[in-house]
Amino acid sequence: MKELVKVLGASGSKTKSTGTISLQIDEHILIDAGNIFQKYEKDTNEIEHVFISHSHFDHILELPFLIENGFTTRTKQLHIYGLKDTIENIKTFMFNNHIWPDFSLIPLLTTGEKSIVFNEIDYYQTIDLGTLTIMPFPANHIVPTAGFVVEKGEEAFILSSDTYITYELWRIANENKKIKHILVEVSFESALDGLAEVSKHLTPHLLDEELNKLHRDDVGVHIYHIKESSYAQISKELKEYPNLVKFNVDVLPEVL
Ligand SMILES: [Zn+2]
Ligand SMILES: [Zn+2]
Secondary structure (H helix, E strand, C coil), X not given: CCCCCEEEECECCCCCCCCCCEEEEECCEEECXXXXXXXXXCCHHHCCEEECCCCCHHHCCCHHHHHHCXXXXXXXXXXXXXXXHHHHHHHHHCCXXXXXXXXXXXXXXXXXXXXXXXXXXXXXXXXXXXXXXXXXXXXXXXXXXXXXXXXXCCEEEEECXXXXXXXXXXXXXXXXXXXXXXXXECCCCHHHHHHHHHHCCCCHHHHHHHHHHCCCCCCEEEEECECHXXXXXXXXXXXXXXXHHHCCCEECCCEC
């Protein structure tokens, strides 16, 4: 079976041994740019499309180096996709000539085309990239945030992105039978439900309640975006909450 997703980074923390969020969904296409270089196996100049779920730093931090490394030999434009708010923040606070050059104004040396192209996307807009389609939908986080449905042929997965209690994730997962895997964020252990509420993230306890909205038993449910300091406790709690046991929830493996 063709792989649906390869994990380049899936942690909620950047430490000696963990990198933040980046998923390779095709040789040329990524979701989020938290951790590319450690795991991407080819020349990163092959990366042409990056979908950014939201503007938080753990999801965008390697974007400056993605365009800068190998710049003199890059032949393909780098397309960055995000909601209006996400693109505005990346332009205003990152590629603003103060923190990093505005590469959307700098031409590639090889072709003369602008090196970065920013693309604003809307919720429920399906983008067809030939080998796959990707559709953003609303998550419930402290800034406008897109989850994504990625379809490749007859198979699909859904990614929650950073979220608190939500309905769209589960509604779409129930309706779209192509979806075989649900990747859902769990950031903190259940004792930190209060912190999860103010920062709009999930815990095993909250995911246990969320799973009452899932009316399928033929999907894999995988958690990611775990904060390193909560990792051991969350692993323990996966075996304690009834819905987490019922749905056989695991930590997202490196390849799906
Ligand atoms: Zn976030
Ligand atoms: Zn995050």
